[in-house]
Amino acid sequence: MHYSILIYQSRADFDARTDPAKREVFLDAFVPYVRALREAGIVVASAGLESPESATTLRVGEGGRTVQDGPYADTKEQLGGFFVIDVPDLDAALQWAARCPIGEGMVVEVRGNLPHMS
Amino acid sequence: MDTHRAVEQAARDSYGRLLGFLAARSRDVEAAEDALGDAFQAALASWPRTGVPERPEAWLLTVARRRLINAARRDRVRAEAAPTLLALADEARDLAATDVVFPDERLKLLFICAHPAIDPAVRTPLMLQTVLRLDAARIASAFLVRPSTMGQRLTRAKARIREAGIPFEVPEAGELPPRLDAVLEAVYAAYGSGWDDVAGADPRRRGLAGEAIALGWLLVRLIPGEPEAWGLLALMLHCEARREARRTPEGGYVPLLEQDVTRWSEETMAEAEFCLDTAARAGSVGHFQLEAAIQSVHAQRARTGRTDWDAVALLYEGLVRLTPTVGALVGRAAAVAEAHDAPEGWALLRAVPAASVAGYQPYWALTAHLLERMGRPAEAAGALARAIGLCEDPAVRDFLVRRARGSPAVDQGETSSARHPGAGAARNGSGARPDDG
Numbered sequence: 001m002h003y004s005i006l007i008y009q010s011r012a013d014f015d016a017r018t019d020p021a022k023r024e025v026f027l028d029a030f031v032p033y034v035r036a037l038r039e040a041g042i043v044v045a046s047a048g049l050e051s052p053e054s055a056t057t058l059r060v061g062e063g064g065r066t067v068q069d070g071p072y073a074d075t076k077e078q079l080g081g082f083f084v085i086d087v088p089d090l091d092a093a094l095q096w097a098a099r100c101p102i103g104e105g106m107v108v109e110v111r112g113n114l115p116h117m118s
Numbered sequence: 119m120d121t122h123r124a125v126e127q128a129a130r131d132s133y134g135r136l137l138g139f140l141a142a143r144s145r146d147v148e149a150a151e152d153a154l155g156d157a158f159q160a161a162l163a164s165w166p167r168t169g170v171p172e173r174p175e176a177w178l179l180t181v182a183r184r185r186l187i188n189a190a191r192r193d194r195v196r197a198e199a200a201p202t203l204l205a206l207a208d209e210a211r212d213l214a215a216t217d218v219v220f221p222d223e224r225l226k227l228l229f230i231c232a233h234p235a236i237d238p239a240v241r242t243p244l245m246l247q248t249v250l251r252l253d254a255a256r257i258a259s260a261f262l263v264r265p266s267t268m269g270q271r272l273t274r275a276k277a278r279i280r281e282a283g284i285p286f287e288v289p290e291a292g293e294l295p296p297r298l299d300a301v302l303e304a305v306y307a308a309y310g311s312g313w314d315d316v317a318g319a320d321p322r323r324r325g326l327a328g329e330a331i332a333l334g335w336l337l338v339r340l341i342p343g344e345p346e347a348w349g350l351l352a353l354m355l356h357c358e359a360r361r362e363a364r365r366t367p368e369g370g371y372v373p374l375l376e377q378d379v380t381r382w383s384e385e386t387m388a389e390a391e392f393c394l395d396t397a398a399r400a401g402s403v404g405h406f407q408l409e410a411a412i413q414s415v416h417a418q419r420a421r422t423g424r425t426d427w428d429a430v431a432l433l434y435e436g437l438v439r440l441t442p443t444v445g446a447l448v449g450r451a452a453a454v455a456e457a458h459d460a461p462e463g464w465a466l467l468r469a470v471p472a473a474s475v476a477g478y479q480p481y482w483a484l485t486a487h488l489l490e491r492m493g494r495p496a497e498a499a500g501a502l503a504r505a506i507g508l509c510e511d512p513a514v515r516d517f518l519v520r521r522a523r524g525s526p527a528v529d530q531g532e533t534s535s536a537r538h539p540g541a542g543a544a545r546n547g548s549g550a551r552p553d554d555g
Contacts (some may be wrong), residue, residue, distance in 0.1 A: 029506060036507025038407045040476065094262050098510045 001042055002086055002113035003093035009080035010105045014051045029101035037083060037096065048081035077107055084113060121165040125369045129158055134249035134336075136178055138223030142286040144186050147230070147248055148276040153185035155359035156177070179220065185188075186523060225340040226286045228333075232300035233284050240271045241304040247272055249336075250329050255327055259327050260308075288523045298341075302350045305333045309354045327361075330354060338393070348397035349407030354391035356413035359383040371513035379420040387417050407439045408433055412449075448481050460491040479508035483518065 016022035037043050052071040059066050071078055087093050090112065097108045134152070140150035157178045171177040230236075231244040243261065246252040258268035278284070289297040309330035341347055363381035364372055372378075394414055397407050412433045419425050434450035447470045453462025467485060475481040482505035489498035502522050508516040508541035 027514055028523065032503040032506035032522075034507070035503055039504065039507075090264055090267065091262070094264070095510075098262055099508060101506075101509075101512070101515055 001089060001093075002084055002115075003090065004099050004109075004111050004113055005083045005085060005093070005100065005110065006079060006109040007081045007100065007102065008077035008107040008109065010077055013080065013103065013106060014078070017051070026103075030116050033099060033101050036099070037085065042085045042087055042096070044084040046081070046083040049079060052078040058068075075107075094107075121170060122162065124170040125158060125161045128161070129251060130173045132178070133251040134224045134227065135220070135222055136175060136182065137248055137251075138225075138227040139179065139220055140182055140186065141230075141248070142223040143284060144190075145283065146275070146276075147227075147278065148493050149186060149189055150182075151248070151276075152329055153182040155190065156185045157182035175220065180317065205455060208411075215555070223286070223338065225288055228301050228337070229288055229297060230279060230284055230286060232297070232304045233279075234297075234300070235278060235282050235284055235317060237271070238304075239299075240275045242488050243268060243272055244275050245304055245333065246308060246326065246329060249333065252326070252329065257326075260454045298344060298346065299404075300380065305330055305337065306354070306406075308333065308352055309357070327354070327358060331358060337493070338396075343400070345397040345400035345402055348393045348400075348403055348408050349410050352390045352393035352410035353406055353413060354395060355386050355393060356410060356417055359386035359390060359417070365476040365513060369513055371511070371517040371549065373517070374416060375425070382420055387420070389416070390417070403436070403440075405437055405446075408437045408440065412437070425456075427453055428445040431457040431468065444470065444481070446477055448475075448478070448484055452484050454486055455484075455491075460488045464488045464492065479505050479510075482508060486521075 016026060023096075034046070037046075053069075055069075055071040057068045057070060057072045059068065059072075083096075085093060085096060087096065090110070093110050097110045100108050101109055136157075137147070137150055137154055140146045140154060144150050144153075160181050161174070161178060163360055165171070184268040194518070227248055228245060231248060232241045236244065243254070243257045246257050247254065254269045254272055255265045258265040261268070263271075280451045288294075331351070331354050334347070334354055337344075337347040338351055359382050360374070360377060362383070363377035363379070366372060390410070391414065394410050395406070412430055415426055415429045415433065431450065434446060434453045437446045438450050448467065451463045451467040451470070453463075463484075467481070467488065470481065480502045486498045486505060488504035489495075489501060497521065502518060505524065506515055506518045509518060
């Protein structure tokens with residue numbers, strides 16, 4: 001089964017990316033996590049996303065299509081990156097999600113991928 | 119006392135006993151739970167008006183068995199249970215009428231929960247729900263399972279008890295040891311789930327260590343002649359004695375050898391020693407007693423100021439012969455490295471089957487430590503990264519990351535031995551176990 005591990009981050013987490021000291025602290029734990037996932041041979045896809053303000057959102061409404069600056073929803077946490085992993089079941093996916101070195105305030109969401117879409 | 123609290127207290131004190139009594143007679147845990155739930159609801163509704171009955175348990179039992187009988191009448195499928203239920207009705211009435219204390223069937227309930235026909239993964243949750251009335255959401259968080267999935271697993275397990283007709287009985291002497299071991303393992307798994315959380319800010323995510331110890335005391339009361347039950351309790355109490363010392367005030371991880379022994383609970387260690395002595399008098403050793411004895415050696419540092427690694431290594435040797443789990447094998451390698459030297463520990467560690475350690479964080483932490491000691495820093499760094507990547511506990515992860523950065527490393531000989539109390543850890547393979555050695 002393919003599962004997506006979606007990592008949501010706060011404004012402070014995104015800001016920390018451009019602070020060399022904080023970035024190093026984050027990577028010290030995150031790089032080994034990515035490595036452990038890869039060594040387990042379960043990574044199907046992964047990505048880290050640019051900050052939400054760089055997002056461009058397309059909407060289709062009654063008046064047709066509009067293009068806007070910024071993410072689709074103005075929530076406190078925004079998607080910061082994701083992994084798609086191939087593991088036997090949700091329990092295994094949750095265990096990998098629990099290993100994700102998220103700081104306080106970060107959120108990890110685990111969702112199964114539709115089989116015919118991957 | 120206000121009635122709401124009276125109901126709460128009755129629930130806390132008697133839930134498992136009442137459920138055991140009802141389930142042992144209806145042979146249907148789920149129906150018994152529903153009936154008992156209704157009885158508690160009824161108590162909440164009527165006790166404020168009528169006052170708390172003199173014998174609240176008997177009152178609850180009377181209401182619950184009435185519900186059970188009505189439910190059985192509605193349900194033709196369970197018609198065959200009717201005679202049992204009628205007998206139950208008589209028995210419950212007798213119990214209500216006299217001063218007889220109703221029999222404690224919780225032991226049967228524990229054996230049902232850990233029955234070979236029940237999926238091992240759901241045994242502990244089932245115990246926590248039926249004996250201690252923990253809700254599925256809290257159990258799910260502790261075991262890192264989706265709450266709705268946990269609910270379904272519990273329901274399926276209870277359906278299996280009913281449909282497979284699993285008998286409510288304590289196994290005969292001949293089959294008791296393996297069946298008891300399954301019960302003890304399930305209790306220990308509950309203890310392990312409580313380990314990560316020390317701050318305990320969110321009550322739903324609070325660990326289940328306290329509940330596991332309560333089950334441990336219950337077991338030794340119900341079967342005082344079983345040394346392994348005492349051994350399990352001794353093991354949990356020794357680990358529990360160090361809870362305070364295991365974290366800095368800021369929440370940082372403190373490995374066993376770095377712990378301030380004045381922060382260990384003398385009272386809890388004394389209880390643990392009492393349990394271990396009681397176990398030893400039976401003259402039959404088992405893996406829980408050995409694991410508790412390892413903790414007992416560590417506890418002696420509070421008095422002697424040193425750790426007798428030869429003793430720890432010897433006890434691990436015994437443990438490996440009895441139950442060669444990954445946890446025991448890794449623990450032995452760590453102890454031998456301390457008692458003798460790093461290459462000897464490393465040789466033992468390398469012999470652990472690779473497939474069983476791929477996701478086992480303590481193995482990689484110990485590998486890093488031993489390679490470092492043997493002057494192989496590049497390989498050590500690789501193993502340490504693997505340990506960090508597999509870590510679920512943020513405090514332990516921070517500790518390992520600091521090591522990776524090369525900040526003044528503590529002597530971690532024990533962090534690895536320590537993180538794997540042995541047999542239990544490996545069996546579930548999750549590493550979500552006491553990180554105390």
